[in-house]
Amino acid sequence: MAPTKAPDSSRRSDRSRRAIHDAALALVTEVGYRRTTIEGIAARAGVGKQTIYRWWPSKAAVLMDAFLDLAGRTAEDAGAGDAGESGEGAQGIPDTGDLVADLKLVLRATVDELNDPALEAPTRALTAEGIVDAKLGAAFVHQLLDPQLALYVTRLRAAQEAGHVRADVDPRIALELLIGPLMHRWLLRTLPLTHAYADEIVDYAVGGLAPRP
Amino acid sequence: MAPTKAPDSSRRSDRSRRAIHDAALALVTEVGYRRTTIEGIAARAGVGKQTIYRWWPSKAAVLMDAFLDLAGRTAEDAGAGDAGESGEGAQGIPDTGDLVADLKLVLRATVDELNDPALEAPTRALTAEGIVDAKLGAAFVHQLLDPQLALYVTRLRAAQEAGHVRADVDPRIALELLIGPLMHRWLLRTLPLTHAYADEIVDYAVGGLAPRP
Amino acid sequence: MAPTKAPDSSRRSDRSRRAIHDAALALVTEVGYRRTTIEGIAARAGVGKQTIYRWWPSKAAVLMDAFLDLAGRTAEDAGAGDAGESGEGAQGIPDTGDLVADLKLVLRATVDELNDPALEAPTRALTAEGIVDAKLGAAFVHQLLDPQLALYVTRLRAAQEAGHVRADVDPRIALELLIGPLMHRWLLRTLPLTHAYADEIVDYAVGGLAPRP
Amino acid sequence: MAPTKAPDSSRRSDRSRRAIHDAALALVTEVGYRRTTIEGIAARAGVGKQTIYRWWPSKAAVLMDAFLDLAGRTAEDAGAGDAGESGEGAQGIPDTGDLVADLKLVLRATVDELNDPALEAPTRALTAEGIVDAKLGAAFVHQLLDPQLALYVTRLRAAQEAGHVRADVDPRIALELLIGPLMHRWLLRTLPLTHAYADEIVDYAVGGLAPRP
DNA sequence: TATTAACCGAGACGGTACGTCGAGTCTTACC
DNA sequence: GGTAAGACTCGACGTACCGTCTCGGTTAATA
Numbered sequence: 001m002a003p004t005k006a007p008d009s010s011r012r013s014d015r016s017r018r019a020i021h022d023a024a025l026a027l028v029t030e031v032g033y034r035r036t037t038i039e040g041i042a043a044r045a046g047v048g049k050q051t052i053y054r055w056w057p058s059k060a061a062v063l064m065d066a067f068l069d070l071a072g073r074t075a076e077d078a079g080a081g082d083a084g085e086s087g088e089g090a091q092g093i094p095d096t097g098d099l100v101a102d103l104k105l106v107l108r109a110t111v112d113e114l115n116d117p118a119l120e121a122p123t124r125a126l127t128a129e130g131i132v133d134a135k136l137g138a139a140f141v142h143q144l145l146d147p148q149l150a151l152y153v154t155r156l157r158a159a160q161e162a163g164h165v166r167a168d169v170d171p172r173i174a175l176e177l178l179i180g181p182l183m184h185r186w187l188l189r190t191l192p193l194t195h196a197y198a199d200e201i202v203d204y205a206v207g208g209l210a211p212r213p
Numbered sequence: 214m215a216p217t218k219a220p221d222s223s224r225r226s227d228r229s230r231r232a233i234h235d236a237a238l239a240l241v242t243e244v245g246y247r248r249t250t251i252e253g254i255a256a257r258a259g260v261g262k263q264t265i266y267r268w269w270p271s272k273a274a275v276l277m278d279a280f281l282d283l284a285g286r287t288a289e290d291a292g293a294g295d296a297g298e299s300g301e302g303a304q305g306i307p308d309t310g311d312l313v314a315d316l317k318l319v320l321r322a323t324v325d326e327l328n329d330p331a332l333e334a335p336t337r338a339l340t341a342e343g344i345v346d347a348k349l350g351a352a353f354v355h356q357l358l359d360p361q362l363a364l365y366v367t368r369l370r371a372a373q374e375a376g377h378v379r380a381d382v383d384p385r386i387a388l389e390l391l392i393g394p395l396m397h398r399w400l401l402r403t404l405p406l407t408h409a410y411a412d413e414i415v416d417y418a419v420g421g422l423a424p425r426p
Numbered sequence: 427m428a429p430t431k432a433p434d435s436s437r438r439s440d441r442s443r444r445a446i447h448d449a450a451l452a453l454v455t456e457v458g459y460r461r462t463t464i465e466g467i468a469a470r471a472g473v474g475k476q477t478i479y480r481w482w483p484s485k486a487a488v489l490m491d492a493f494l495d496l497a498g499r500t501a502e503d504a505g506a507g508d509a510g511e512s513g514e515g516a517q518g519i520p521d522t523g524d525l526v527a528d529l530k531l532v533l534r535a536t537v538d539e540l541n542d543p544a545l546e547a548p549t550r551a552l553t554a555e556g557i558v559d560a561k562l563g564a565a566f567v568h569q570l571l572d573p574q575l576a577l578y579v580t581r582l583r584a585a586q587e588a589g590h591v592r593a594d595v596d597p598r599i600a601l602e603l604l605i606g607p608l609m610h611r612w613l614l615r616t617l618p619l620t621h622a623y624a625d626e627i628v629d630y631a632v633g634g635l636a637p638r639p
Numbered sequence: 640m641a642p643t644k645a646p647d648s649s650r651r652s653d654r655s656r657r658a659i660h661d662a663a664l665a666l667v668t669e670v671g672y673r674r675t676t677i678e679g680i681a682a683r684a685g686v687g688k689q690t691i692y693r694w695w696p697s698k699a700a701v702l703m704d705a706f707l708d709l710a711g712r713t714a715e716d717a718g719a720g721d722a723g724e725s726g727e728g729a730q731g732i733p734d735t736g737d738l739v740a741d742l743k744l745v746l747r748a749t750v751d752e753l754n755d756p757a758l759e760a761p762t763r764a765l766t767a768e769g770i771v772d773a774k775l776g777a778a779f780v781h782q783l784l785d786p787q788l789a790l791y792v793t794r795l796r797a798a799q800e801a802g803h804v805r806a807d808v809d810p811r812i813a814l815e816l817l818i819g820p821l822m823h824r825w826l827l828r829t830l831p832l833t834h835a836y837a838d839e840i841v842d843y844a845v846g847g848l849a850p851r852p
Numbered sequence: 853t854a855t856t857a858a859c860c861g862a863g864a865c866g867g868t869a870c871g872t873c874g875a876g877t878c879t880t881a882c883c
Numbered sequence: 884g885g886t887a888a889g890a891c892t893c894g895a896c897g898t899a900c901c902g903t904c905t906c907g908g909t910t911a912a913t914a
Contacts (some may be wrong), residue, residue, distance in 0.1 A: 011859060011911070033345055036256050037900060053902065079864040107402075128341035131400050132246055141401055172404070173394070180393030181386070187344050187400070188354050191385070200386050208421030222882070224890060248868060263890045266871065437885055452836050459771055463874060474887040554767040557826050558672055567827055575821075592883065598830070599820070606810070606819030613770050613826070614780050617811070626812050634847030641890065650864060650906070688865040821898060 007054050019045035020052060021066035025122055028063060033125035038062075060129045060136050068143060087101040093155040099164045100206050104154065107178060107198035114186045114193060118119050127187065149175055165209045218262035220267050234279035238335055241276060246338035249410035251275075251358060271340040273349050281356060306368040312377045312417050315368065320391060327399045327406060340400065346384050362388055378422045390418040433480050445471035446478060447492035454489060459551035464488075484495050486555045486562050492550050494569060519581040525590045527602055528581065532623035533604060540612045540619060552611065575601055591635045603631040646693050658684035659691060660705035664761055667702060677701075683762050691851035699768040699775050704808035707782060708763050730796040738803045741794065746817060753825045753832060766826065788814055804848045816844040 023044035027036040042049045056062045093106050113119060126144075128181055130137030156171035165174070181201050185193050222343035234259035250411040251272055255262045306319050310337045326332060339357075343350030362385075378387070394414050396404050449470035453462040464485055468475045482488045519532050539545060552570075556563030580596035591600070607627050611619050662683035666675040677698055681688045695701045732745050752758060765783075769776030788811075795810035804813070820840050825832050 008858065013860070016860075037901060038902085042861090046861080048859095048863080049902080050862090050904085065324050127400075128344040131337050131341040131344070134402060137402055137859060141380070141403055145401065145403070169417070170413070173410070173417065176394040176397055177390065177414070177417055180395070180397035181389040182393070183400075184389055184393035184396050185338075187396075188358065189347060189350055190354055192359070192387075197386070202420040203392070204382070204386065204390055204418070205858080206421065208417040208419065221889070224888095226891070251871085255892095259892085261890095262871080263873090263893090263896095264891065266887075267890080270864060434884070442886075464876085466700070468887090470889080474885095474889080475876080476878085477886060480885085497886090515695060520912070550770050553826075554770040557763050557767040557770070560828060563828055564743070569831055571827065571829070581855060595843070596839070599836070599843065602820040602823055603840070603843055606823035607815040608819070609817035609826075610815055610822050613766075613822075614784065615773060615776055616780055616784070616815075626809070627816070630808070630812065630816055630847040632847065634843040634845070637738070648865070650862095652865070677897085678895060681866090685866080687864095687868095688897080689867090689899090693864075774879065801858075 006195075013051075016045065016047050016051050020062060021069050023047075024062050024066040025070060028125055029121045032121065033063070033128070036063075050102070058136075060126070060133065063122060063129075064126055064136070064139065064143070067126060070119075071123075071144070077090070093151050095155060095158055097162070099155075099159045100202055102176065103202045103206065104199050106152075107182065107202055108181075108195045110182060111193050111195060111198050114182070124187075140160065148204060149179070152178070163211065165206075166211050169209050174205070176211050177208070178202065225268065226264070228423070229258065229260050229264050230268070231282075232260055233275060234282050236260075237275050238283060241338055242331065242334045245334065246341070249276075250348040271349075273346065276335055276342075277339055277349070277352060277356070280339060283335075284357065300329065306364050308368060308371055311376070312368075313374045313415055316391065316415045316419065317412050319365075320395065320415055321408045323392075323395060324406050324408060324411050327395070337400075362392070363389070370374075375393050376424065379424050382422050387418070390421070391415065435601065438481065440473065440478075443479050444471050447472060447495050449473075450488050450492040451496060455544065455547045456550055458547065459489070459554070462489075474546055484562075485596070486552065486559065489548060490553075490562070490565060490569070492554055495550060496545075496548075499572070519577050521581060525581075525588075526587045526628055527630065529628045530625050532620045533628055534538060534580075534606075536608060537619050537621060537624050540608070550613075575605070578604070589637065591632075592637050595635050600631070600635050603634065604628065605608070614627065644701065651694065653691075655686050656688050656694070657700060657708075658686055660708050662686075663701050663705040664709060667764055668757065668760045670826050671760065672702070672716065672767070675702075675759055676843060691776050697775075699765065699772065700778075702761060702768075702776070703765055703778060703782070703821060709761075710783070732790050736801070738798045739841055740792075740815065742841045742845065743838050745791075746841055747822060747834045748833050749818075750834060750837050753821070755813075763826075786819070791817070802850065804845075813844070813848050816847070817841065 015090065016158065020041060023041045024036070027040055027044060028073070031040075038049060038052055041047075041059075041062065042052055052062060056065065094102050096102055114123070126136075126140055130140040140162060152175040153171045155168075156165060156174050159165040160167055160169065182198065185191055185197065191197075233254060236254045237249070240253055240257060244253075249272065251262060251265055254260075254272075254275065255265055266273060269278065288392055307315050309315055327336070339349075339353055343353040343424065365388040366384045369378060369382075369387050372378040373382065375383070390412060395411065398404055398410070404410075431544075446467060449467045450462070451562065453466055453470060457466075462485065464478055465477060467473075467488065468478055478488060482491065520528050538551070540578075552562075552566055554567040555580045560601055578601040582591060582595075582600050585591040586593055586595065586597070604627060608619065608624065611617055659680060662680045664681055666683060670679075677688060677691055680686075680698075680701065681691055693825065695704065713784060733741050735741055753762070760822070765775075765779055769779040792810045793815040795804060795808075795813050798804040799806055799808065799810070817840060821832065821837065824830055824836065830836075
């Protein structure tokens with residue numbers, strides 16, 4: 001029943017943690033998730049295997065942490081020029097009053113992110129892993145996806161209050177109408193993912209959400 | 214340049230092929246894709262490993278073939294009561310003139326299929342594998358997904374001709390508006406996948422596709 | 427109890443038999459006994475594997491046959507210039523009356539044979555195999571070694587009758603006194619095997635066999 | 640140029656080393672060298688295959704080490720009753736002044752050793768392997784045979800000084816006159832290997848070495 | 853300031869699966 | 884019915900990683 005000797009995180013080496021993150025991301029990008037191994041990460045990071053096993057339960061968990069770290073740093077960089085009033089790194093969806101324009105802006109940004117070669121490999125790896133491993137999938141959704149989606153919900157609720165979206169529309173479903181097609185195309189690589197596509201998705205979807213005349 | 218000695222497929226053992234398919238599907242369902250091994254499949258199928266390596270390049274390829282076989286047999290069984298004049302096994306989407314009703318029918322069927330515990334494990338495994346492995350993903354899309362999606366395109370074109378859908382709508386995108394959200398929810402397990410959800414998706418999507426009054 | 431279907435040797439393909447012999451000897455010489463495989467022999471001989479398994483019980487048996495064949499042909503060639511009165515191919519040990527000289531002649535010939543690079547690999551392979559596999563070893567001894575040794579026995583008996591060797595000497599043991607050291611040096615590669623060595627062996631050994639003055 | 644990462648022998652598990660030795664010897668004795676496999680040794684020793692591959696280059700090398708270990712331990716046991724002042728374990732050949740008697744003693748002991756069922760299988764296996772594999776053969780000769788033969792050389796030189804053996808006799812060749820016939824009979828199983836045979840060999844051989852009257 | 857306990861790099865260990873090779877058997881088509 | 888060809892089951896090969904473990908060597912907090 002003993003909790004199997006939890007390590008003392010206050011004595012954890014930050015240097016190692018970062019090196020492991022970097023090695024994990026680099027390897028996934030270079031050789032793919034499949035051929036990325038714990039041993040490989042340890043060797044690349046100049047770290048003992050045990051140091052990885054001490055702090056993470058699986059390869060996927062390492063990658064997830066690394067990815068969160070990367071996302072955090074990226075957001076920090078992006079938001080560095082702003083007033084810095086949001087400590088979260090989540091910028092939110094603008095509300096110019098024009099729902100279609102606002103959504104197109106965000107969806108185009110998402111398209112760019114998905115097409116970013118530096119992010120593609122780890123994102124695909126984590127998504128795929130989450131599809132098969134429910135536990136990891138839940139973590140992925142909660143830590144990475146949900147915060148993003150919450151922003152859409154907020155914006156859509158505002159649109160409902162402004163009367164641009166019917167009151168009986170469930171924002172959660174509306175948001176999936178926007179994100180779903182994007183992810184579908186990206187995950188399955190059926191057709192190229194472009195700004196034009198994002199625009200059309202918004203046009204069609206908002207058409208179905210707008211109040212009947 | 215030589216393709217490294219291709220085996221003579223006319224002498225292939227059908228018995229082994231079927232046994233391998235069955236073992237692969239059973240193992241993926243029972244222990245999951247990760248813990249399914251080529252050795253395990255061979256042992257379960259009562260087959261030498263080499264017989265698997267002779268005919269398939271990877272575990273994923275075995276599973277894909279097995280899945281196609283299963284899908285073919287399932288479709289055959291389903292279509293057995295009909296006149297049998299369609300050798301394809303693809304039933305097509307009904308056209309009762311009521312687009313919304315027709316789509317709801319098919320989407321509900323898709324929901325049922327995705328929720329079928331016998332199909333869930335292999336479908337997830339193949340999808341996840343295809344997300345990471347572009348080659349396999351392409352095969353998956355072409356052999357399993359595209360034929361399905363073509364049916365939607367046909368039905369949507371008919372709706373355009375009947376004037377229920379605007380002429381400037383791209384059926385390919387319209388279809389993704391329907392399928393995308395479904396897959397999104399199923400893949401990421403964000404919320405349960407129900408008939409009610411399928412209905413709402415159809416309602417919202419067709420709203421955006423219908424001619425402006 | 428059925429003798430498991432003995433093949434009809436009258437319909438056997440001589441072409442295949444020879445091709446298999448040649449391939450076996452060539453492969454043993456080129457890549458060594460260990461890396462010589464039945465599949466390799468079959469491929470090189472342009473023969474089906476079954477043709478080998480039909481007529482020989484093991485790789486060693488194939489090689490033994492091939493070697494006997496080779497030895498027979500070699501002896502035939504060597505004896506072709508003679509009157510041809512000996513159908514056996516065994517030339518016998520000359521009896522000039524000088525035992526030491528006669529033995530040196532034969533032992534030097536044996537040294538040359540053991541040093542012949544064309545014969546070395548198969549001879550070593552068969553000897554080694556026979557050391558570990560008693561059944562094969564017996565076959566090797568009876569078919570290849572005993573006929574050779576019998577010649578020594580004959581010559582030594584003649585020497586006994588001529589009074590050059592003590593009457594109480596067992597020719598069988600005397601012969602081993604000559605052959606043993608030669609084989610020892612050749613098998614274990616302790617020191618080079620030369621004519622000078624053969625001469626010394628004869629000198630020492632005959633010294634021990636000659637009548638006490 | 641790098642020797643491909645040599646393992647750190649100071650951290651080697653002695654427990655595993657011993658278990659592997661024991662398993663190797665047991666298997667060779669029980670099922671023969673051919674049917675002894677690295678996998679079998681590992682399984683029997685309760686050891687991972689890699690632990691064998693880490694420290695030995697081949698099955699034969701494992702067996703050689705095991706045999707050396709066994710020989711060492713056996714010699715240790717045999718010498719335990721003595722004063723123990725010789726750390727070598729090599730007892731040497733006695734020098735009672737009677738060369739014939741001394742040699743008969745040692746050769747009879749060798750006969751007994753060769754006839755010992757516990758040693759037969761590994762000795763045959765190693766010898767056969769060494770006959771075909773020159774590298775291994777050299778190791779076998781240097782590590783096992785040469786030390787033994789050196790004892791004979793010593794004893795024979797003493798005999799030369801005492802005038803029991805002609806001064807012009809090469810002890811190295813003389814020794815082969817004794818050992819060669821023994822090994823020949825044992826390796827080829829031509830006739831049984833007995834004390835009487837050893838005695839005769841000594842009688843004949845020393846007869847050839849003694850000073851001419 | 854000396855001790856000590858945890859983390860750390862390193863890597864050997866018992867295992868599992870990999871993908872390949874060859875053994876020996878069986879089947880097919882040819883002659 | 885013998886033959887060339889080669890697919891089949893099976894078992895071992897030698898390799899790659901897994902996750903655990905043990906070994907010095909730092910390094911930080913405690914005595």
